[in-house]
Amino acid sequence: MTPPLETRALAIGYRRRGKSDLRLGHGLELRLQRGKLVGLLGPNGIGKSTLLRTLAGVRKPLAGQVLISGSDIANLKPGELARHLSMVLTALPPPMLMTGYGLVALGRHPHTDWLGRMTPEDHSKVAAALRAVKGEDLAEQALAELSDGQRQKLLIARALAQESQIMLLDEPTAYLDLPRRIETMSLLKRLAHSQQRAILVSTHDLDLALRSCDRLWLMSPAGITVGAPEDLVLDGRLSETFRADGVRFDQRRGGFFLDPPGGRAIHVAGDSEETAWMRRAVRRAGFALNNEPGKIVVMRAQNGREPIWKLRINESVTKHQTIEAVLNRLEGQLE
Amino acid sequence: MSQLADKPALSGASLRGDWTRTRHSLTAQSERYLWTWIGIGGREFAGARPLLLVALFVALGLLLLLNLALGSASIPPEQILTILLGGEADHLSWTNIVLKFRLPKTATAALAGMALGVSGLLMQTYFRNPLAEPFVLGVSSGASLGVALVVLGSGAVGGALLAGLGLAGDLLLTTAAGAGAALTMTLVLLVAVRVRSSVTLLILGLMFGYFVGALVSLLLYFALPERIQAYINWTFGSFSGVTSAQLPILAAFVVAGLLLAAALVKPLNGLLLGEDYARSLGINLKRARIGIVLATALLVSAVTAFCGPIAFIGIAVPHLSRGLLGSSDHRLLLPGACLAGACVALCAAIIAELPGNNLVLPLNVVTAFLGAPVVMLVLLRQARGKL
Numbered sequence: 001m002t003p004p005l006e007t008r009a010l011a012i013g014y015r016r017r018g019k020s021d022l023r024l025g026h027g028l029e030l031r032l033q034r035g036k037l038v039g040l041l042g043p044n045g046i047g048k049s050t051l052l053r054t055l056a057g058v059r060k061p062l063a064g065q066v067l068i069s070g071s072d073i074a075n076l077k078p079g080e081l082a083r084h085l086s087m088v089l090t091a092l093p094p095p096m097l098m099t100g101y102g103l104v105a106l107g108r109h110p111h112t113d114w115l116g117r118m119t120p121e122d123h124s125k126v127a128a129a130l131r132a133v134k135g136e137d138l139a140e141q142a143l144a145e146l147s148d149g150q151r152q153k154l155l156i157a158r159a160l161a162q163e164s165q166i167m168l169l170d171e172p173t174a175y176l177d178l179p180r181r182i183e184t185m186s187l188l189k190r191l192a193h194s195q196q197r198a199i200l201v202s203t204h205d206l207d208l209a210l211r212s213c214d215r216l217w218l219m220s221p222a223g224i225t226v227g228a229p230e231d232l233v234l235d236g237r238l239s240e241t242f243r244a245d246g247v248r249f250d251q252r253r254g255g256f257f258l259d260p261p262g263g264r265a266i267h268v269a270g271d272s273e274e275t276a277w278m279r280r281a282v283r284r285a286g287f288a289l290n291n292e293p294g295k296i297v298v299m300r301a302q303n304g305r306e307p308i309w310k311l312r313i314n315e316s317v318t319k320h321q322t323i324e325a326v327l328n329r330l331e332g333q334l335e
Numbered sequence: 336m337s338q339l340a341d342k343p344a345l346s347g348a349s350l351r352g353d354w355t356r357t358r359h360s361l362t363a364q365s366e367r368y369l370w371t372w373i374g375i376g377g378r379e380f381a382g383a384r385p386l387l388l389v390a391l392f393v394a395l396g397l398l399l400l401l402n403l404a405l406g407s408a409s410i411p412p413e414q415i416l417t418i419l420l421g422g423e424a425d426h427l428s429w430t431n432i433v434l435k436f437r438l439p440k441t442a443t444a445a446l447a448g449m450a451l452g453v454s455g456l457l458m459q460t461y462f463r464n465p466l467a468e469p470f471v472l473g474v475s476s477g478a479s480l481g482v483a484l485v486v487l488g489s490g491a492v493g494g495a496l497l498a499g500l501g502l503a504g505d506l507l508l509t510t511a512a513g514a515g516a517a518l519t520m521t522l523v524l525l526v527a528v529r530v531r532s533s534v535t536l537l538i539l540g541l542m543f544g545y546f547v548g549a550l551v552s553l554l555l556y557f558a559l560p561e562r563i564q565a566y567i568n569w570t571f572g573s574f575s576g577v578t579s580a581q582l583p584i585l586a587a588f589v590v591a592g593l594l595l596a597a598a599l600v601k602p603l604n605g606l607l608l609g610e611d612y613a614r615s616l617g618i619n620l621k622r623a624r625i626g627i628v629l630a631t632a633l634l635v636s637a638v639t640a641f642c643g644p645i646a647f648i649g650i651a652v653p654h655l656s657r658g659l660l661g662s663s664d665h666r667l668l669l670p671g672a673c674l675a676g677a678c679v680a681l682c683a684a685i686i687a688e689l690p691g692n693n694l695v696l697p698l699n700v701v702t703a704f705l706g707a708p709v710v711m712l713v714l715l716r717q718a719r720g721k722l
Contacts, residue, residue, distance in 0.1 A: 058614060082617025093608045094463060096663040097382070105379035109605055110617040115666060116601045118377045126379075140381060162616070 002070040004084070004165040004198040005032040005055065010064035012047060012054045021062055024050050028064070028224055030217065032166060032198040037189045039209035039229070040202035042219030043242060048202045051219070052170050055200070057081055068166070082110035086159035088169040092151050100138035100146065100154050104129055107161030129161035132195070133187055149180035156187065160195075167191075169201040173208070181205060185212040206242070207255055265290030266330070269299040278309070281323045287330065298326060383662035391659070391674035395445070398681035402441040405685055407693055408432055436575070439582050444574040444684040445677040446589045447642050450634035452656070452676020453596050455649035456668055460603050461627045462537050469635045469649035472523045472540040472628065474516045476547035478639040479570065481515025482508055483551045486566045487558040505576055508569065513640030519543065520632035527628045528621070533610060536624070571697035572643035574684050581641065588637030595630040596669060599623065603665040647702040648683075651710045652676040658713030679706060 011026035024047030032038060042048050053059045055066055057073045066073040068084045076084070086107070096103075107129065108122045118126075130136050133153050138146060146154070152172055159167050169188070173181040185201075189212050192199045200217075203209050209216065210229045218225040218232055220241040225232065232238045239249030247256050267290040268279050278298060279289060290296075301310040301319075309320045313333050320326045403419070404412055410429045418424045418433045454469035462471070470476070485507055523540060530536050555563055577585060602623035605613035614620050638645065656671035657663065679702070687701045 056615065058611070077617075078614065078619045079617035082615060085615070087612070087615040089609075089611055091609070093612065096607055097657055097661055098607075098663050099379075099381045101381060102379040102664070105377075106604065106608065106616065109601065112601075114598070114601055116604060118379060123378060139378075142382060 011062040037192040039213035086162040086164040107158035129157040448676035448680025451649040452652035452672035454634040456653040456672040473543040475644035476544040477515040477519025478512040481511035485511040516636030572645040592633035651706040
């Protein structure tokens with residue numbers, strides 16, 4: 001079966017007047033499959049947006065082809081392409097006098113006549129798109145009254161109403177708060193799986209991408225590496241791609257952390273909620289964690305009936321009420 | 336509790352409430368029926384007020400009649416009706432006044448208003464800028480250069496114009512303005528075919544305007560004061576300069592521009608989301624851009640050639656029609672801007688003539704005096720969250 005989208009020897013980048021082309025990637029053989037949510041990851045300026053725009057037919061490739069269901073995107077008319085491929089962009093549209101329903105209805109454009117008249121079928125498709133994003137309650141509301149997250153949700157519904165097999169999203173979560181970001185990614189995942197869409201989403205939210213995407217396209221100067229998120233973590237390619245001075249990808253914890261500035265390692269004893277947060281605090285303050293009890297140990301203890309923190313540095317033990325007090329003491333001692 | 340309260344009120348308030356509800360649902364139904372066949376009755380128009388199009392249409396009819404009825408000579412309304420229906424008036428001069436002066440002036444005002452309102456809407460949507468207006472592409476600058484060259488540059492013709500004589504001077508002025516506008520728009524169209532983004536086009540248009548404006552200033556700087564006055568008179572704008580013979584030319588341009596704009600409603604709606612989204616909705620951006628610039632060129636060059644650079648209508652009317660119709664959808668806004676533009680222009684035409692008085696105010700003074708407060712009111716109402 002032909003995949004909805006694939007590339008053949010694709011080179012992307014910019015043509016520059018009087019200079020050689022600025023190539024952001026070449027020889028790309030990529031493939032989007034139905035029913036999969038694919039995350040596009042890579043450091044800033046590596047060409048994620050350029051890739052998305054080339055895949056969407058907005059930019060011409062420097063070389064090679066983008067195939068939509070087997071036919072070259074260059075040969076597709078705009079209207080035809082819009083029935084195969086829809087987009088959601090980072091930027092939210094400017095204020096308009098329109099309800100949520102009206103915004104989603106714009107997605108029917110490739111299917112309506114020259115005036116954009118909606119048939120009952122179009123209306124049912126719009127309603128279905130709103131249901132899919134759980135945005136029925138936004139239908140009657142004026143766009144001006146909606147939050148960024150709600151508007152982004154409607155834009156995704158708009159792309160759904162377009163009924164395209166392929167959906168490309170360029171950092172759709174950039175302006176959203178964390179709960180909204182999680183909601184959006186899980187929505188995309190649900191849509192990919194339940195509606196058999198091929199969805200490609202570029203994001204800077206590594207943690208979220210690792211948790212929700214079926215596959216990752218990892219973009220680095222060397223090219224694009226494709227694989228399941230976990231495989232890319234384990235073989236070290238993820239940390240290689242994002243390596244920067246002073247920042248380290250922690251394979252175990254699956255996230256980026258500041259390198260501790262060579263200070264002494266601290267052991268936090270215990271395995272409770274409190275000690276987990278103490279570990280976070282110690283890391284945040286820039287100390288390394290030591291898995292074995294060493295010269296500095298922090299533990300949870302009882303002072304009579306009241307729980308307290310006990311901090312042992314070499315042989316001297318101090319007691320503290322709060323995590324902040326422990327950190328202050330640590331910083332004071334290890335200057 | 337509320338049920339108890341409702342029961343005794345069967346008569347009076349609740350009956351009234353019932354009636355209001357019935358009336359509302361009746362209006363809603365007839366409204367839906369009325370608009371569905373032109374495709375603006377669906378749920379996507381929730382919150383819009385399409386019925387106001389009918390109100391605007393009625394207002395346009397009234398204003399057309401008022402423009403024919405009012406003027407420095409007072410002619411009884413029934414006489415005007417007789418003249419319009421082809422009958423004989425009591426005085427031959429009345430027939431002359433109505434048919435030779437008031438009718439062309441009224442028609443010109445209506446056509447110019449429609450053209451400016453619609454082209455303003457096209458520019459505001461295409462550039463996604465509420466401050467865009469029909470002249471951002473440099474048309475009026477081109478036209479003013481043409482006029483400035485004629486008025487300030489040529490000795491003999493300039494003199495004739497100054498004397499306020501005759502048709503030949505007016506025609507020359509119109510031709511010069513038209514040539515300047517057409518030349519500018521051809522340049523802008525050539526650029527529009529090549530550029531990729533609307534912002535580039537906007538800035539090029541503005542720069543071109545400044546450049547030509549500088550040329551005009553240079554001409555003004557070296558011109559005789561009387562000639563400058565003649566030039567300034569042109570910049571005030573006027574609906575009265577079009578003769579019945581020229582009217583069909585203006586009408587042809589405006590109708591062509593309006594038809595082209597009507598064919599663009601779908602791309603215009605797509606462009607509400609920005610060029611990238613519009614493209615992803617399957618809109619051929621290049622074709623849309625050329626269509627929009629061409630429609631604006633047809634509308635604005637003709638109006639500027641015949642009436643001078645009429646300010647304000649083009650920027651205010653789109654806001655007015657958005658505020659009135661409560662929608663950003665061009666299937667409503669385009670007829671809305673057309674009707675509202677004509678209404679505003681006709682109002683301005685009446686006020687400029689100051690009925691019952693021989694004084695005539697510059698048109699551009701009136702449009703801004705009249706329009707600015709209205710637009711402010713509409714925008715402030717909108718800002719209070721009234722969709």
